Amino acid sequence: MSSLFHKDKPRYFRSVKPVYNESLPKVYIETYGCQMNSSDSEVVASIMQANGYSITENLNEADIILINTCSIRDNAEVRIWGRLENLHIEKKKRPSLLVGVIGCMAERLKEKLIERDNFVDLVVGPDAYRELPQLVRAAEGGQKGINVLLSREETYAEISPIRLDKNGVSAFVSIMRGCNNMCSYCVVPYTRGAERSRDPHTIVREVEELFANGYREVTLLGQNVNSYGWENKEESVNFAELLEMVARVNPSLRVRYSTSNPKDISDEVLYTMAMYENICNSIHLPVQSGSTRMLELMNRGYSREYYMSRIESIRNILPDCSITTDIIAGFCSETEEDHQQTLSLMEWLKCDYAFMYKYSERPNTKAARHYKDDVPETVKSQRLAEIISLQGKISLASKKKDIGKSFEVLVEGVSKRSTEFLYGRTSQNNVVVFPKENLKIGDYVYVEITGCTSSTLIANVVAE
Structure with missing residues (x-):
């Protein structure tokens, strides 16, 4: 099985759906976490299929089980450890079965995964997926297949992902990898590495392929899409320009994107959205806290007032645009006054939906190294309950405004x-x-x- 992905000869190939072949070794991929992980699983499926493996949806017939993992919160890792315990039992029944942990948790916990005897056979970080076929062969020979090296160049630009979605209508398209923001609570820069943007022409080509195969919506993905920037000697492309390039693929193709950092979303992006009807009127703009003091501790790069000014620009340029957000309850040293500022911002913002969480300390982040996780768990839970309750009322009121439209x-x-x-x-x-x-x-x-x-x-x- 020779690799189609020799580093000196990048190749872009067309293969939208998995091709099942009974005679080939079978790979089962189980995905946890964010949209980026879902997109990565599709890249992994493409690499494995191109190297002589068949992708299966049936765990019981799999020869290789790959768990694509998330480390963003502690409960995500707890779930995955529990899943690996169950698979360890399965491995005892089927000694030839290979189990691999890939993605963010592989990057963060490689030593702990490796030291558990016969627990996992493969530990592969998010920048080493091209090496998976070679690592699988090593594991088949009794070695541990391990590669968690982060890259400053890898974007998987020329690889056409195999779509694992069920509806064949909506697809994720990764436009960049990694993150440079270094928010104090976030583990992503340590598990996914530095920010790098993908060649825009490969993005457009992937989108064209999707549309030709019946897809009618794409979501452009990145940890912070508004900091997308690609250049070579002849041209440079920023996010607003990329958004326009994708929108022009076909007017019948809806275009979405996620996620934006408030410090980087520009009026140029908003005006581009206003120019094209097929760019959806929806922006996910995480605020995390309504307190400027908290935002400074979180190293978010903006204040409460700056966030509000960005929202006002969105509403002036895109009056019909919906806004969703993320909110963290109980970050280090958060006071009741900080919490009330979050509630008051929510009242002002009136976003359509919010993803709401209690703060979960992640090892080796700046917050873990320098701040004390000193908000009692009971207080975190109470504040989160208040945030959820308020957002429920706001969401219902927002939906009621659409009745009759x-x-x-x-x-x-x-x-x-x-x-x-x-x-x-x-x-x-x-x-x-x-x-x-x-x-x-x-x-x-x-x-x-x-x-x-x-x-x-x-x-x-x-x-x-």
């Missing part, structure tokens, strides 16, 4: 509650449930909102 929706799948209903999302990224009628997945449809919950809009299909 009409939206164009991209049909993504069948409702979990009834096969007689479909679901899709508006440009603002709000989930809508509506009668199936004669529609099919991948269609665009106009709907009128008739009701809602705090998380979902309910609608009827209407004429355009």
Whole structure:
């Protein structure tokens, strides 16, 4: 099985869906964590399939099980350790089974994973996926397959990911890797390395391939997409320019992106969004805290007032744009006054949705090295409960404002509650449930909102 990914001869090849072959060794990939991990799993599937392996959805028939891991919070790692314990039992039943940990947890906990005898066979960091076939062969020969070296160049630019999604409508496209922001609570720079941007022409080519294969929505991914910047001797491309390049692939292709750092999102990006109807009116802009003191300790690079000024720019340039955010409760030394400032910012912001968490100290981060995790767990839980309660009310009020309005929706799948209903999302990224009628997945449809919950809009299909 010779590698298609020799470093001196990068090759971009077309292969959107996994090709199952009963006679080939089978790889099962299980993904935890963020959208970046989902995108990485698709790169891994592509590399393995190109090197003579078949991708399976059946764990019981797998010859190799790869667990793509997340280290962003402690409970994510606890879940993965539990999963590995279960797989260790499976390995005892099937001695030839290989189990690998890949991704962020492999990078962060390589020694702990290796020292557990016969626990895992492969430990591979997020910049070493090209070496997986070679490492698997080493593991088959009884050695540990280990490579957790971080890279300053690796972007997997020319690799066309194998799509592991179920609907064949929406896809993630990675545009950059790593992060330079060094937020004091965050482990990402240590597990994914320094920031580097992918060649924009390979991004556009991947998007064109997706559209040709029936996909109607892409989400451009990066730890901080607004700091995207690529150049060679002939040209340079920033994020606003890349966004335009992707939007121009086809007007019937919806374009989203995630995630933005408030300190970097520019008016140029907002005006580009306003120019193209197929760039969705939705921005995820994590605030983390409403307290400037907390934001300084978090090393976020902006103040409460600066964040509010960015929101005002979004609302002036993109009046119909929805905004979602992230909020951390109970960061180091957070006082009740800091917490109240977060609640007051939420009241002012009135975002459509928020991802809300208790602070979880991550080893080796600046916060772990220099700050005391001194907010009692009970206080963290109480503050998080207040944040969740407030956001629930805000989300419901936001959804109620859409009742009576009409939206164009991209049909993504069948409702979990009834096969007689479909679901899709508006440009603002709000989930809508509506009668199936004669529609099919991948269609665009106009709907009128008739009701809602705090998380979902309910609608009827209407004429355009």
